[in-house]
Amino acid sequence: MKLKDLSLKNGKKELPLVPLRELVVFPHMVVPFFAGRAETISAIEAAMGNDRMVFLACQRRDIDTPTEDDVFEAGSISKILQMLKLPDGTLRVLAEGMERGKVVRFLKKKEYHRVQVEPIIDAREVGKESVPLMAAARDAFRRYTKHQKKIGPEILAAVEKAEYPDKLVDLICANVQIVPEKKVEIIEKDHPNERLELLAVTLEAENEMLELQNKINSRVKQRLEKNQREYFLNEQLKQINKELGKEDDDGSGAKELRKRIEARELPSEVWEKADKELSRLARLQPMSPESGVLRTYLEWIADLPWSEASDDNHDIDLAQKILDEDHYDLKRAKERVLDFLAVRQLQGKGKGPIICFVGPPGTGKTSLGRSVARALGRKFVRISLGGIRDEAEIRGHRKTYVGALPGKIIQSMKKAQTVNPVFLLDEIDKMSSDFRGDPASALLEVLDPEQNGTFVDHYLEVPYDLSRVMFITTANSVHTIPLPLRDRMEVIEIPGYTDYEKVRIAKDFIIPKQLKENGLPSDSISFRKEALTTIIRNYTMESGVRNLEREIASIIRKTAREGLSKGVLLPRLQKPDDDTEQKEAQQKSETKAFSAIITPKSVERYLGVPRFENDLLYRNGRPGLINGLAWTELGGKLLPVEVALLPGDGKLILTGNLGDVMKESARIALSFISSCAHEFGVEPSALKEQDIHVHVPQGAIPKDGPSAGITITTAILSALTGRIVDRHIAMTGEITLTGRILAIGGLKEKSLAARRNGMTTILLPEDNRKDGGELPREVKSKIELVYVATIGDALRFLFPNA
Structure with a gap:
């Protein structure tokens, strides 16, 4: 028996496969296509030489050489009605879908x-659920x-006369424009009710x-008709105004804008x-979209300052007084502003400086910018770049975009x-970039004195x-600022405040400000110095004073609430037309009996x-225990280092x-000690027969940096020799393999930590002498x-009798 006869006997058919692009053929559908x-x-030629039957299936992807995976399994067993060879070698084919089928092999x-296809038999019964x-x-x-509108009445009639569900689905799908994937999903379902439900939902x-x-x-369409109608009416209105002698009416607003712009001294x-x-605006229709774009643009030109300048304050003493009123210390930043004022007095004109205040949060960088503007007698504007x-x-x-506006600089x-x-660009280190561009690169022109004259x-x-x-x-940090941008700015460091400075700032600035904001007289609440020190050390952990101000405000509010509850403070009953002096007198008289000491x-x-x-802190010293910074x-912060010796093999x-x-x-510390063991009185066997355990307490806190080199070296030597270092000595410095002590950073903060914790001596690198x-x-x-300068100098100081 032949293979073809066997397949027919099993209900399956072996047919040539014709993949189609974006086309799904259904039974009862006659479709032309090109091959x-x-x-x-x-x-197609093989089918024409046999029984004209082919299997038409839709491609999953639009490619020229589809494989098995690129063709949907469900399709239509179709008959070729007509084939015409064209001069360019292609075929024009007319085919009719006979029945649905699914590829088996x-x-x-x-x-x-060629594919082995299993026909999907239509169910001709119409059940109760199908109706x-x-x-x-x-x-x-x-x-x-x-x-x-392209669907003719004859198709609608054929759909109305469809006798059973599968025929109805096939006729409708053959005449609607839905995606091929959805059509394939409909063609491959076996149950007629499922096909009907899916078709109804899709339609x-x-x-x-x-x-x-x-x-x-x-x-x-209505909007286009409205614009045309407005155009014709405006043209008619022009002719009417001309006849009435009102030809000078400024419907577009161009004349008014010209007067405003001429009043400005424009380059x-x-x-x-x-x-x-x-001139363009005057020729346009007032209601046209382009007219609105031009009018907005010209209003920006008319509103911008082109030559108007405020008069600088040339009184250097007054400027110094204003800066000192607003901020404590910040000597270097204040001197730079006063230098600028002095140069302006000598030169008259000059390029504005580009200054960058760098420091921890809460140290007064933003408010210092506002204070500079007040000292110079200039307007102050601020942009947050975060x-x-x-x-x-x-x-x-570009002004051609809908809703376009100038950038923040021009605004x-x-x-x-x-x-x-005075233009404050706040948080310049918090900018980022993405596919829309890099704002830091755009600022290169703004912050370059040689270029920003033609921004x-x-x-x-x-x-x-x-x-x-x-x-x-x-x-807060210069490390995240791109180098070309950093190079254009004069960086002024604003370090964190010491405890002493914080106490002065609290007394002179924060407490008077908070008393005023909370409606209390300036002499009603006083803070002891010890109380302020307690707040600074036990309730805040910061370089600035932002949290300190928050805690002081909290104490003042609670104190005011206590005064009200005890009847010592009386609520102020103000009238909208009260005079300011009367208000102050009333407040003073109502609160004169109230005072509190914190x-x-x-x-x-x-x-x-x-x-x-x-x-x-450790109360008693012992070998292997050294205070670092x-x-x-x-x-x-004080950073103690502990070293213990354990029996082992030198790990x-x-x-x-x-x-x-x-x-x-x-x-490095261990290698240096091993290389100079005899000089330090350490037996080489002690290094080989013992493990050295170095521990820095508070393990939950990450620690890093090279400045603990001298501390670790001294701690290991102390443990190996059994000598004790005075617990009131702290040290910091980077060590090299040759025993040199290199410079470190953060000297001010480290020395303040030593002072706060009762240290009497600090060992510092010789290279840091200039910072002292x-x-x-x-x-x-x-x-x-x-x-x-070397670890030897340090050891001679630490162990004078060794």
Whole structure:
């Protein structure tokens, strides 16, 4: 028996495969298509030489050489009605779908694919559940034909006369435009009710989309008709005004804008651009979209300051007084502002400086910018750059875009209304970049004194002079600022405040401010110095004073509430027309009996249990225990290092959540001690027969950096020799393999930590001697600073009798 006869007997058919692009053929459907691929032409010619039967299946992807995985399994067993060879070698084919089928097996021939297909038999019975589903499908198709006018009445009639569900589904699917994947899903389902339900749902979704599309098209058409109607009416109105002698009416607003722009002293290049745009605006219809774009653009030109400048305060003493009123210390930043004032008095004109204040949060960088503007007698504008990631935020958008605006620089200049404001760019280190551009690169032109005289905003399209602006930027760290941008700025470090400075700031600035904000007289509540020190050390952990102000405000509020509850403070009953002096007199008389003194005990009563503990201190010294010093973002910290010797084979054990750099410092220390063991009186066998365990307490806190090198070296030597180092000595410095002590950073913060924890001596690298003059007065007066160039110098000081 032949293979072909066997397949027919099993109900399966072996047919040539014709893959189609974006086309799904259903039974009762006559469809023309072109065949140009060699495999497809061979398959059609093979079918024409036999019984004209082929299997038409849709491709999953639009590719020229589809494989088995690129063709849907469900398709249509079809008969070729007509084939016509064209001059270019392609075929024009007319085929009719006979019945549905599903591929069981792919059979590869040399010239084309053959497939073994199992027919899907239609169920001709109409069940009870099928009747309402057929009615729903017909109703959805009727509404679909109202949106698609190409479907003729004969097709609608054939759908109405369909006797059974499968025929109804096939007729409808053959005449609707839905995605091929959905058609394949409908063709491969066996149960007629499932096919009807899926078709009805698909048609309903298609009808909703078509209705929405028709509504949108209708609105667009109405809008176009409205614009045409307005155009004709405006033309008629022009002719009527001409006949009535009212030809000078300014419907577009061009004449008014011209007067406003002429009143400004515009540079010649800007005036040429504005004059050109004004002429265009006068020729346009007032209601046209382009007229609105031009009018907004010209209003920006008219509103910007082009030559208006505020008069600088030339009184240096007055400026010094204003700066000191607003901020304590910050000597270097204040001197830079006063230097600028002095140069302006001598020169008259000059480029504005680009200053960057860098320091921890809460140290007064932003408020210092406002104070600088007050001292100079200039307007103050501020832009927060934190989180900005779009270059258009700086340079603006092209005015052709809908809703376009200038960038933040030009917007702020309009707000200032002078060409020489103090311009604060806050949090310049918090910018980021993405596919929309890099705002930091856009700032290169703004913050370059050689370029910002001709700054071009994308919206204005004309140069704008920023050279007279005094730019001040703020940052918490310079490491995240791109190097080209950092190079354009004069960086002024604003370090964290010492405890002494915080107490002065609290007394002179924070407490008077909070008393005023909370409605209390300036002499009603006083803080003892010990109370302020308690707040600083036990309730705040910061380099600035932001949290300190928050805690002081909390104490003042609670004290005011106590005064009200005890009847000592009386509520103020103010009238809207009260005179200010009367208000102050009334307040003073109502609160004259109230006073409170804040002590350390009352601090704990108001603020609760202390939130922060002092640094870890050891009461008694022992071998292997040395006090180091560390720098953190919240200030300096005492960092004790412990070393223990264990029986072993010379391993170095490091614990305490140490970073890679600190681990390297420990290995360098051990290598240096091993190389110079005889000089230090250490037997080589002691290093080989013992494990050395180095531990830095408070293991939950990550620690890193090279400045603990001298501390670790001294601790290991102390443990190996049994000598004890005075517990009131602290040290910091990086060590090399040759025993040199290198410079470290954060000297001010570290020395303050030593002072706070009762240290009397600090060992520092010789290279840091130049920084010693900048240390706070309370450090230099209470602590002995010992500078060492090598580890040998340090050991001679620490172990004088060895």
